[in-house]
Amino acid sequence: MVFNSLHFLLFFIVTTIAFFLLPHKYRWMFLLAISCYFYMAFKPIYILILAFTIVIDYFAGIYLEKTSDPSTKKKLLIASIIANVGCLAVFKYFNFINENITDLLGTLLIQNPIPMLDILLPIGLSFHTFQAMSYTFEVYFGRQKAEKHFGIYALYVMYYPQLVAGPIERPQNILHQLTQKVNFDYDRITQALKLILWGMFVKVVIADRLSLYVDKVFDSPHMHSGISSLIATIFFTFQIYCDFSGYSLIAIGCAKVLGVDLMTNFRRPYASINIREFWSRWHISLSTWFRDYLYIQLGGNRVGFFRSMLNVFFVFMISGLWHGANWTFIVWGSLHGIYLIVEILAAKINFKWPLPVFTKWIFNFALVAFTWIFFRAHHLAEAKQILINIFTWKKGGLYIGNAASFGYSFLLIAFLLIADYNTEKWNNKFSLIYHANKTVRWIGYLTLIMILLLIGVLNGGQFIYFQF
C-alpha cells in the first residue's frame, strides 16, 4: 500500500476515525493491528522477518538493562546486531555478494557452486532494521530504558507511517509518544493535513512528473544526447528530493494526525552551499544514525586525522551500500565521502573559496547532481554512458517526449525552488497554505488539490526509497 493510492486514502480515513473513536487503552493494539495490515498489503509473509527482529531486539533490550556485566552486554548487543544485519545480509546483500564472487571466480575460470536466492527484497527492510537497531544501541549506551511492554515495543518498530521509508526514529523520541493520550486537536490535525497535502503535491505532481522524462533517458542512455542526459540528471536531482521528502512529509503528517511527532527528515537540502551542510539537511534521520552509531563508535574525530578521514570515507561508503546492493550505490556514497574529506582538508588548511554564495550554491548543486547519476543508474555501465553523453556533449537532438509534460517539469522545478526559498528565507511568509489570512489559506488548499488532480501523475507510482 503506497501513500499515493486510493487504497491508502481509504485506509487512512477509516483508521483515523476508528482511532479517535476507540478508548485510549485499546489504541496501541489498534495501531499495531493496522500497522501489520499496512505492511502485509505488500507481501504478507515478510511480516515474519519483522516479527523475528522484534522478538530478538525486545529480549536483547530487557537483558541489556538487567545485566551489568560489560562483556555480557556486548554479547547481547552483538547478537542483536547479527540478527538485524543478518536479515539484511540474506535478503538484500546475498545475491550481490554471490554475483561478485561468481564474477571473480569466473576470471579464474572457476564455477561458483553457490546458487542465487530467488527472493524479493522485503519492502523498507533497511529502514525498520535500522530503527530496531537504534533501540538496542540506545539501551546498550544506557540512554534509553528497555521497553517492558512487548506490544508497545512492536509498535515502535512497526508504526505504519514510518515503517517502510522512515524517518528512522530513535526510541527517546517516539516510544513515550506511543502511550500518551491523544485528543482530537483541530490545530494539530490541520497542521498535519497541510504536511500531507504538500508531501502529496511534491511526490505526485513534481517527482512523478519528472520521472517520466528521467526514466526514458536513463533506461536507454545510448539513444540520448548530451543535452538530454544533462537535463535528465538535473530532473532526477529534483525528482529524488521530491519523492523522498514528499514521502517523509506524508509520514510525518499521518503520525501527527495520530498525535505522534516524528523527526524532520529534510530541510531544503539544495539550499546548501557545501556538502557538510547538504548532509545536515538531507535524510537527516539516516545521516544522524550513521553519525551516532557508526562514525562516533569508530572513533569519530577523536582519533588521528588520517584515521578520522578514513572513518568519514567508510561511513559514506556503507551509507551508499545501505541504499542498495549495487556498485552504483557504493560509488555514490564514496563520492560523497571524498567530497567531504576534501572540504575537511580545505578547512584544515584554512582554504576559503573566494566565490560569491550563489556560485558556491551552483557548484555544490552540480557536485550533488553528479553523484545522483550513479544513484539512478541500474549499473555502472549505464552511469558511464550518461557521463560520456554529458562530458563529450554527445550530438543529437534534445529529447522532449511529451512537450506539455516537459514544459510542466521546468515550471514545477521553478515552483519548488520558490517554495523552498520562501521557507528558507522568509519562514513561509508568502506561502498560501500557511498564510495568516484564512481565505488565502483556503485558496491555497484548493489550488494545490486542483493542480494535483489536473497535472499530478495519478497512477500510484512507487516511492524510490521503498526499494531500500
Place this chain on the structure above:
Amino acid sequence: MKKFAIHISLLLLILIVLDRICGAVLENLFYKQTHGDEFVSIELLEHSKADVLLLGSSRASHHFISDSIEQQTGMTVYNGGRDNMGIHYINAVVPEILNRYTPKYIVIDLIPNNFCKGSQDVQGYFDIQSSALLPFANKHQPIYNCVQQYNSMEVYKAKYIKCYAYNSLIGSMIQNTFTKIGHTQIKGYEPLATGIDTTVYKKPFSNEFNLQPSLDSTSFQLFEQTVQACQAKGVKVIVCFSPFYFERPIRQNVQAFFQRLSTAYQFPILDYCTDSNYMHQSALFYDELHLNNNGAAMLSKSIGQYIK
C-alpha cells in the same frame, strides 16, 4: 471535532463544484483540438467516414500514408494509429466506430510478439491504453465497458471526478487547440523525415525478442473479439505486421496462433517483419521501430496495391 467536520465538508463541497466546472471546461476544450494524439482518437470515434481505416500504434501512424493509399485504391482512407496503443485500444474503439458507420476495410497493424507475456508489462500497457480511452468513457458506452473490464477503478474515478479523465492533458489540449506546435498529421498519418542514425542503432535496443514468453491469452481474446465484431458488420479485416529495421522473426507460437485465426476468420496477414526489402535499409527507417517518409511511401504503396 465539529469545527473540523464542518470545514472538511465545506472543502469537499467547494472541490466538487470546482471539479464540475473545470471538468466541463476541459471536456469542451478536449473536443476542440485540431491536431495531436487525442485529435486522432476524436476523429476516429466521432467524425471519420473513411472507407479504409488503419489502426495500430505509433508504427501505424508513421507507416501508412493515407493519401497514397487513397490514390491507389480510389477509396477514402484515415490513419487512426496512435502512440502506445495496442489491441486493448483497438478492441475498445472498433465497436464504437462500427456503431456509427461501416467502413469497407480495417487494417490492423500489430507487433506480433507483443502478444506474448513477458514481452512487456501487459497490465502496464493496458493501463496506458485505458488512460487514452478514459476521456471517451463517459460519452461512449462500448469504451466505458472495455476500460471497466481491465481497469474498473479508473472508470469509476472518471465517472465521479470530472477532471480525472483529463489528467495531464491540459497542456497538450491547449497546445493542440490554440497552437500549431506538436504532431502534424495528414489524415492521421504522421511523417518522420530523417533517416536512422546507424551510429546509434548498431543492435536492437529492445530485448523483448530474447525472452521466452508464453502467449498472452487476453490479448489474443481481444484480437479475436475485434475480428468477430468487424466480420459481423461485413468489414474486411487485414492484419499487417509492418517492417522492423533489425530482423525480428515472429515467434512460432505467436505465428501459429495468428495462422489459426486467419484460417478460421478468413483474414489475410501481410507480414513484413523479416522482409529483406526493408531490413537494414537505413534510408527507409527513422529508428529501429519506425519507418521514415520514404519507408512509409514504399509500404503504403504495397498495402494500397493489396487492397486494390
